[in-house]
Amino acid sequence: MQVFKSPKESLGDLGALAAAKLIAAATDVALVVDTQGVIRDVAFNKDELALELDGQGRWLGSRLMDIVTADTQAKIRELLLDATVRDVPTWRQVNHPSPGGEDVPVLYSAISLGRDDRLLVVGRDLRQLAMMQQRLINAQQSMERDYIRLRHAETRYRLLFQVSSEAVMIVDANSELIVDANPATLALFETPAAQTLNSAVAAYFDDAHQQAVLNTLADVRSTGRDGRARVRLANSGRECELSASLFRQENASLFLMRLTSQSAIPETGAAKSVALLLKYFEVAADAMVITHYDGRVVRANLAFLEMTQLGNAEQARGESLDRWLGRTGVDLSVALANLRQSGAIKLFATVLRGEYGASAEVEVSAVALNDVEDKPCFGFAIRNVEKRLPTAPSSKRELPRSVAQLTELIGRVPLRDLVRETTDVIEKLSIEAALELTGDNRASAADMLGLSRQSLYVKLRRYGLAEHAPEGEAADE
Incomplete structure (x- = not known):
């Protein structure tokens, strides 16, 4: 705290009445x-605040501790x-109960008056800041x-595009070059994706x-209406029905083209794809587990068996995943509750325990599934993050940037520290x-936040926003 260098010379003999008005x-x-x-x-500076906090005049003679929540x-x-022992004035936010129902937040600091008993x-009223x-x-x-909804929609349409058995292409309306093509198109043309993309569709x-x-x-380009034509492929001579539609995306015109073979299109390897997926499940580097609705293991891959120190998959089948994952009776219950409610969880931080005492920090992502009998079950992907290198060195005072990052701290830090971190995030x-x-405009921003410009400069430097508070201007204050 910086005080006046020569208060007696600059303020003179300031009386008690003048000091009271100033405060x-x-x-x-x-x-x-x-x-x-x-x-x-x-x-009180404002009559409205005085009426809300001390309208009945009960503060005089009461303990300060008794009039806060x-x-x-x-x-x-x-x-x-x-203020009394450490002689280090600090600011602390407290809440006063209000007859209106909502607590009134006030930021307080205490200083000694030079007398042993006073x-x-x-305090500063923080209601406007709380509303903001x-x-x-x-x-x-x-x-x-909104962002999550857009990503989900994009994922659904991309998945539909990829798994469709009908050949579908996206073609640029101006250059007539293929922008994107699904696997059915590549199978029909008998060409790899690298060769097909950015090539002329007529070829x-x-x-x-x-x-x-x-x-x-x-x-289609001139009329805007869908067009059809019967055409023959160059590679196999197979006749196809071509359908084309025009649409716009990001100020660009594109064709959506579909090809339907008049003869049966050769199998695109559905069975082979399933076999590849099963093989990937077994040999994936991350532990992968499928469980029943209650968390009992149905199937686990080799990575999971290695991390849990199990000899074979039969030792895991039918057992609760809670036996190895997280704190017993806590983490899996939280994960299952979120899966039942939202259908998916991402990057859930916990611990995976082995049969012989080994443990590793892991991140868990999971989705809700329905099997062939339409029975709900869950798929878990578990990744070991112990050897993950940080993307950039961070200081101990670096603040979390989102609600998701704050959520990851639950169970790792005390609630008091978590609340303090949350307050800092909101303030920044x-x-x-x-x-x-x-x-x-720093002066307007300080007025909007109910702060002095000097206090605003201090907070700008505290949160790494010092470019908003030049040293020269701070000194002018």
Whole structure:
């Protein structure tokens, strides 16, 4: 804390009345308390705040600890201890119960008045900041929900495109080059993907039918209506029914082309694909497990057997995954509850235990499945993350950037530290939002947040936003 260098010269003999006016004007609420925490005098800057907090005049003579919520009483003890014993003024946020139902958040700091039996406690009303924080959280959650919905939709359509037995291509409407093609198209053309992509679509048809393909695409481009043509492939001479539709994406015109063979298209290897998937399941580097709805193991791959120190798959079949995964009776129950509710979990951090005492930190991703009898079951992918290298060195004070990262800390750090981290995240987001809303005008941002410019500069440096607070301007304050 920086104080005046020559207070007697600059302020003169400041009387008690003048000091009281100064304190009341500079803060939203000011309290004079004794060393036992009993309130001896009260001053409010706003009548509306005084009516809401002390409308019945019960604060005088009450203990400061008794007029705050039970969960913030410990902060009052620390506040008074800092001012009396440690002589290090600090700011602590506490909540006052309100007759309106919602608690009133106030940021307090306490300093000694130079007398052994009196302390000055000054506070700032944080309701406007809390409302802004809530709006920011709601906006962020809404954006995350929209992003997840878009990703799910993209995944579904991409999967449909890939597994369709009908040959489907995406062709650029201007250059008539193939932009994308599904496996059925590659099987029909008998060419690899690297050779097919960015090649002229007409080249895959018989010379006598290439002009018919180009005419069909020209008609669709000019009229916007779907077009059809009977054409013959160049490689096999097989006759196909070609369908073309025009659509726009990101200011570009594209054709969606479908080919239906008049004769049966050769098998694209469905059975072979299933065999490859089963082989991948068995030899995958990550542990993979399929369980019943209650978490009992149906099938496990070799990586899982190795990590759990089991000799064969029969030792795992029918056993609860809880026997090896996470804290017994806790982690698997949490994972199953989320799977039953949302159908998927991602990067769930826990521990995998072996039969002979070995353990490893793992990340678990899982999805809900339905078997051939439409019975629900779950598929787990478990990855060992003990040897994972960090992407970049991070300091101990680096803040989590999302709700998901804060969730990962649950069970690893005390609730008190988790709440403190959450408060820091929200405070940083609020400052960034205020700077963005005011066009990086620091004075307006400070007014919007209810802070002095000097306090705003301190917080900018604390959160690594020092470029918003030049040293020269901070000194001018």
